[in-house]
Amino acid sequence: MTTQHPHASVPDQLFEDAQAEARWRARFLAARVSVPDWALDAPDASIYVSNASGVWEVYSWDRATGEHRQVTDRPNGTLHATTSPDGRWIWWFDDTDGDEFGSWVRQPFGGGAEAAPAVPGVPDGYPAGLEIGHRLVALGVSTDEGSTLYARHGDGETARFYSNENDAGVAALSRDERLLAISHSEHGDSRHPAVRVLATDGYTTVADKWDGEGKGLAALAFSPRGGDSRLLMLHERRGREELLIWDVENDTEQELTLDLPGEVAGDWYPDAEALLVVHFHEGRSSLHRYDLATGTLSAVDTPKGRIGGAGVRPDGAIEYSWSNAAEPPVVRVRTPDGADSVLLEPPGDKAPGSVPVSDAFVEGPGGRIHALVARPAGAEGPLPTVFLLHGGPHAADEDRFSAYRAVWLDAGLAVVEVNYRGSTGYGSAWRDAIEGRPGLTELEDVAAVHDWAVSSGLTDPQRCVVSGASWGGYLTLLALGTQPGRWAAGVAGVPVADYVAAYADEMEQLRAFDRALFGGSPSEVPAVYDECSPITYVEAVDVPVLVLAGDNDPRCPIRQIENYLDRLAARDVPYEFYRYDAGHGSLVTAETVKQVAIEVHFALRALKLR
Template sequence: MTTQPVTQYPPALVPQHLFDDATAEARWRARFHAARMSAPEWALDAPDANLYVSNASGVWEVYAWDRITAEHRKVTDRPNGTMHATLSPDGTWIWWFNDTDGDEFGSWVRQPFAGPAEPAPAVADIPDGYPAGLEIGHELIAIGVSTDEGSALYAHSGGATTRFYSTDDDASISALSRNEKLLAISHSEHGDSRHPAVRVLATKGFGTVADKWDGAGKGLAALEFSPVHGDSRLLVLHERRGREELLIWDVDADTETELALDLPGEVVATWYPDASALLVVHFHQGRSSLHRYELATGALSALDTPPGRIGGAGVRPDGTVEYSWSSAATPPLIRARTPAGKDSVLLQPPGEPAPGSAPVTDAFVEGAGGQIHALVSRPEGAPDGPLPTLFSLHGGPHAADEDRFSAYRAVWLDAGFAVVEVNYRGSTGYGSTWRDAIEGRPGLTELEDVAAVHDWAVSSGLADPGRCVVNGASWGGYLSLLALGTQPDRWAGGIAGVPVADYVAAFEDEMEQLRSFDRALFGGTPADIPAVYDECSPITYVEAVKAPVLVLAGDNDPRCPIRQIENYLNRLAARKVPFEFYRYDAGHGSLVIAETVKQVAIEVYFAQRAVNLR
């Protein structure tokens, strides 16, 4: 569906300040500007060479950390930031993905770890595309590229590049064995990229060594080969019993061992350096925990961490576990836990730490598809009685809201809103059935859960039914627009960041990896099942929208492209529904902190006006 573009939309209003109180105004901005960093990653054979990403410069960029000299150095410096980087196993080279203004289309470049130098193409004869996996060995490099024509996987060794696999379907590089003789790839030759299969190839000749597929609706994900040279064991995620669990596949012996862990929820893991144990990151009901699993005995022991979110974790050669941690009330830190159990702060980002915020509590609400988990926050010192309430819907859809520090959540609390974060059907961490329940009817299924939680929030006395705002970005933005059209009496306003607004046009313009995802999620293409796409598209319901709408979108977004958003806005404009539009020069969101702060101010100011707080 296309329409003639409207050249001028009502612009979003940018407030000079959100709060009259100078202290409150400084506090919310300080949370965003405070330096943050990811957990460090180190080179496999040179563990003193480390990388992390940080916003310390005001833009998310790649940093190198030399543990021998204690030097921290900013590696990348691009107007729209850089997030994807890794190290060669010898620690000599930093690789990072070079796209254009956040469009995610580009190629890998590299530059020396030892010092400043201009980046150069990492492998010059591989075409540009969207990244589809990267494995760097000493002798072999494997790179995945996705384009509108499908997926292509390349190997570079001895100065020569070979395209060893191509398909119209989604495929990617997954893992390279320590001796570089085996390469695991993910593929969806069976037609379902949301539940992929694993194939292991011999790097000499790239013939198939083994295939593993668990059948329809049961995905497999190759995580890592053992870090021990000559060990062909591959760590794999499976979902044979309705949730993501672990197995060890010995490719040479053609045997597998399922690891039955007595943990609710779902897990992911990485190897200890000697491959005798696994570091397990466990996720359940919005919170993470760390565990050590002994492969010889099956013993599982908890590595005590406070309740909250583990944002990344790895095991150093001496057995120390380094991880990032935060909670809703406490800003993130990089911590280290020694084998003896001593836990301390490893890295503190430079400058003043972010001001803290309020904790979250749990709500469990019965819905049409089962019990729905939501995280609920109330402004500190708020009066008893119903409050203006923000229903914040996460992206993905396969993701989840967590008990983690969020400057975004905190500013809404400061502004006087209760915040409800709904882990609707489609969210991860609650089992495969919950995650896959949206298949064939995406959007509308999730909104049944949002409606149930909205009813609970109103009946419990938390939310003022006349002052509820629905909000989200990406998939959450899609749900917000769909909610405004299908649940018009529930919402006083709606905010949609980088949303799907016209699903048919979005399918035509989006990156191929997402088209593959949508084919699996919907059950076909818009040409195959037009009625399903129409039923699940926000533009279908634009005539029913009553509440004011704010839309924010990036010009270079390959996931939720700008044309389909303009189609929706044109329809709103024709109906004279009040709306505001903010358009910016980046992709699927911004890595520039000043731009993020501007967008947040626009969103909160819009919502304040929608519920008569201003």
């Protein structure tokens, strides 16, 4: 660091009222669990992740005995894990302090042994897919040199079967382990990948599928039936993500035309005779069963909100996570007879609820923009307002429970979440509209929603905060420099601040993403990177800024953030910096609580509400 930047103020408490203070902290401190995953051929062997220990870690659940056991215990947490199909092993990704660079290790499901390298002969790198069979393991590694895929049959030698400078990854393994699907971007566009299927007895190509420029394909899963070469995929041939089944060996396709707005994803039922369809539309999701023989689509009765994950058990029961803006997440199970109950209850007190969100539809320069709006209970406008900009950019804000949204409401601010161009769930054209001009395009939509919020009487135009993390942090800094007068303060978590320096230091998978998004590398299209980089506009920033960053972040590296802050320090602009020892965010609950307190406290002071 070339400049000593002012440290962020860490408040002892956010609210004078003891009940309000306890309530916001309780939302973050309440234990949560993910939807469990289970071994394909030993479904009593299940795993999930939970923050019950205060850190997000991997847990095992032996359904036969009812025993739950914490598997991992690392200072900065563990999030990525799976089981072997026989249920004997738990695999988890071992990185260093959240830097996402490492290798897969495994340990016995029942414990009793330390984790050991899972596949010898594979170098460390960023993970690029993993498929575990009874006899075959295939996994991908990404480094600065590109993507390399490896496989190992039984206890044999580990073989490198694919290498390319472009982004690629292991995607799906057939039930009989004869066929392996990989995703690749040899055509140069990692945002719209192609799929190749290889024979595992020699890794020769069985079939290739690419839908052409601007139309991505994603391999979801092979049929769970042995000898069945059908591969469930996502395509976007009609301008949105939809399902198709590709029978690889017979080279036939079945596109599933579902009478549902928005976009869908899915997975197989265990008997391979139906699909569990997850439907996304205007910030909400729902579940459906699609019968492959009859083409019948049946809704699975779940409340309005967000499905955080779902799977079908061998007996046909559907396990899923659900929440909405007012109600905290819960993992539930719906049996084939329609009975629905709570599946997993984490220990301790439940999180206090919050208030619901409403929808706003605003005409913008690229079409109708969908935003989610929440206001403090009983409050009337015009209100101080925080615009929370989601990351991704290919993601979306949803009607889901968010302790982060709730604490801003507790602080007396209205909350507006904008699904700007670049967001998913609104069709391919909406998602891809930011190509060639990222950042500035999204902010046009944010400005249109900001204008609506002011004109509708919701928002006090003099007291607006723009805030986000990752891509949302990038948009925050870009907004402060390109939209003077709209914002009274900005809160940027793990942002891209200097795009050229970020490109040089970030993980290769993101460099590939950036080349596809910007139209090339910084040396190929320097004007685009310059126009779309926050550091270009740092001289125009004239309101208080808070930046938070992780030392080990491979996505938004620390050096490019320091470059921006050094430029900001040369100006008479109040700013604060919080730096922490983790990667792209923290899996430690206490650290999350600390950062949220810093952010809200900073904004309240900037708005002169404290």
